[in-house]
Amino acid sequence: MGAFISRIWHIFISPAAPVPKSENALKFGILGAARIVPMGLIVPAKSHPEVIVQAIAARDRTRAEAFAKKHGIPEVKDSYEEIINDPTINCIYIPLPNAFHYPWALRALAAGKHVLLEKPSVSNAAEAVTLFSHSSLSLPNAPVILEGFHFQFFPSWQLFRSLIPSTEIAYVSSESQLPAWMIKDDDISLNYKLAGGAMMNLGVYHFAALRLLFGSEPEECVSCKSDSFTEGPQKGCDFRSHATFKFPGGGIGEAKCDLKGGKMYKVDFTTVRLHDKVIPTPSLPASQEQIKSRTLTLWGMMHGILWHRIDIIDTFTIRDSTTKAVVKTWKEKSTRKAYTFDEAGGEFTGLKGGKDWMSFRYQLEEFVNRVKGRETQYWIEGEESVRTMKMVDLAYEKNGLGARVGMGEVGGVKGQ
Numbered sequence: 001m002g003a004f005i006s007r008i009w010h011i012f013i014s015p016a017a018p019v020p021k022s023e024n025a026l027k028f029g030i031l032g033a034a035r036i037v038p039m040g041l042i043v044p045a046k047s048h049p050e051v052i053v054q055a056i057a058a059r060d061r062t063r064a065e066a067f068a069k070k071h072g073i074p075e076v077k078d079s080y081e082e083i084i085n086d087p088t089i090n091c092i093y094i095p096l097p098n099a100f101h102y103p104w105a106l107r108a109l110a111a112g113k114h115v116l117l118e119k120p121s122v123s124n125a126a127e128a129v130t131l132f133s134h135s136s137l138s139l140p141n142a143p144v145i146l147e148g149f150h151f152q153f154f155p156s157w158q159l160f161r162s163l164i165p166s167t168e169i170a171y172v173s174s175e176s177q178l179p180a181w182m183i184k185d186d187d188i189s190l191n192y193k194l195a196g197g198a199m200m201n202l203g204v205y206h207f208a209a210l211r212l213l214f215g216s217e218p219e220e221c222v223s224c225k226s227d228s229f230t231e232g233p234q235k236g237c238d239f240r241s242h243a244t245f246k247f248p249g250g251g252i253g254e255a256k257c258d259l260k261g262g263k264m265y266k267v268d269f270t271t272v273r274l275h276d277k278v279i280p281t282p283s284l285p286a287s288q289e290q291i292k293s294r295t296l297t298l299w300g301m302m303h304g305i306l307w308h309r310i311d312i313i314d315t316f317t318i319r320d321s322t323t324k325a326v327v328k329t330w331k332e333k334s335t336r337k338a339y340t341f342d343e344a345g346g347e348f349t350g351l352k353g354g355k356d357w358m359s360f361r362y363q364l365e366e367f368v369n370r371v372k373g374r375e376t377q378y379w380i381e382g383e384e385s386v387r388t389m390k391m392v393d394l395a396y397e398k399n400g401l402g403a404r405v406g407m408g409e410v411g412g413v414k415g416q
């Protein structure tokens with residue numbers, strides 16, 4: 001509990017003084033004074049010597065000014081376009097409603113800017129294909145574009161993945177829920193025109209987790225059951241979904257997401273069951289065999305900095321080889337944590353990080369490395385974002401609501 005309070009204190013309440021910025025620091029411009037901005041960029045930028053949050057625009061200038069004042073952003077522009085067209089800005093952070101990700105990312109790339117794009121990258125797979133194969137991306141000195149799937153950069157997720165051989169997975173379940181009071185019905189997440197829905201908001205984390213753990217793409221979405229709105233601007237949006245995918249080799253992956261959970265916040269989890277293994281045990285009589293079943297659970301995948309734990313549970317069973325009658329069974333449990341790569345240990349030892357670094361800070365580190373042409377320890381290629389959106393489309397087709405409809409290239413001017 002002490003460590004938890006200390007992390008919250010150092011991240012949100014009394015962060016370390018901002019580090020001095022280097023001469024060739026990248027200047028970021030932000031489109032929209034969204035709620036995610038402090039966590040997604042402002043706080044991480046404070047400890048990054050090569051990042052300056054230079055400018056922001058909002059649909060309403062007064063709102064942008066208030067936001068800039070609160071967060072120490074030196075410039076306010078009149079429009080999102082002005083940010084994109086400013087030659088002194090190197091990188092654009094896009095925390096707009098989902099449906100606006102595509103048109104604004106296209107505009108930013110066309111202007112030669114690097115793009116840090118909030119998740120989900122776009123509204124559907126067709127948009128993802130077009131965006132991530134944009135002509136600018138194959139030019140020499142191409143701009144960098146990254147879907148901000150921050151959790152993948154965090155040490156606990158990387159440690160968890162490293163403990164799981166993809167070929168041995170039998171089953172994965174990845175689940176999250178937010179208390180019903182957190183996301184109001186008029187939230188952008190539940191607006192159909194803005195490409196809302198529970199799978200767009202939370203589901204995408206789990207879909208990405210399933211693909212990454214299995215190390216392959218699902219063959220099909222076997223089922224997708226959703227509770228959804230039937231009227232108003234929310235019509236066509238799921239607020240709760242349960243999607244099941246079949247992966248090559250027969251592995252099953254389930255994703256559950258709920259924007260209208262109970263009163264209390266429940267930590268998300270991803271649990272993996274490996275195929276049972278026969279353990280050669282010479283001390284057993286010839287008629288018996290020993291079986292090992294392993295499950296690994298990462299609690300707190302999405303926001304590992306707040307709290308997380310990896311549980312590794314091995315169930316050993318001695319049974320009759322023919323009848324399979326159980327003779328004896330016992331469990332062995334161990335736990336791991338990794339707030340830093342050094343804590344993850346092994347292959348991760350020595351990788352850059354800090355005990356107060358959020359997943360967003362790890363992500364920013366790699367984004368800057370890419371932009372600066374340096375090596376990255378971890379990266380999410382555009383193709384990965386396309387694959388995740390393909391799963392989203394599959395699930396929305398399966399539940400009958402249909403893939404999200406984007407706004408096209410012209411969408412989003414003046415937030416329309």
Ligand SMILES: NC(=O)C1=CN([C@@H]2O[C@H](COP(=O)(O)OP(=O)(O)OC[C@H]3O[C@@H](n4cnc5c(N)ncnc54)[C@H](OP(=O)(O)O)[C@@H]3O)[C@@H](O)[C@H]2O)C=CC1
Nearest residue numbers: 032033034035036058059095096097098118119120188415
């Ligand atoms: N990575 C993460 O952990 C999280 C990511 N997100 C993602 O970030 C994005 C933004 O989410 P969130 O911060 O909750 O969003 P908010 O509702 O707080 O902000 C969305 C911003 O979009 C702008 N906007 C432009 N057009 C419209 C419009 N027609 N209606 C409403 N807003 C409009 C507004 O900007 P303006 O200021 O110009 O009015 C507003 O500030 C989403 O894509 C979401 O999935 C969200 C939460 C967590």
Ligand SMILES: O=C1OC[C@@H](O)[C@H](O)[C@H]1O
Nearest residue numbers: 119178183189201202302
């Ligand atoms: O991306 C997200 O992560 C955490 C949630 O609280 C939030 O609603 C979602 O958009």
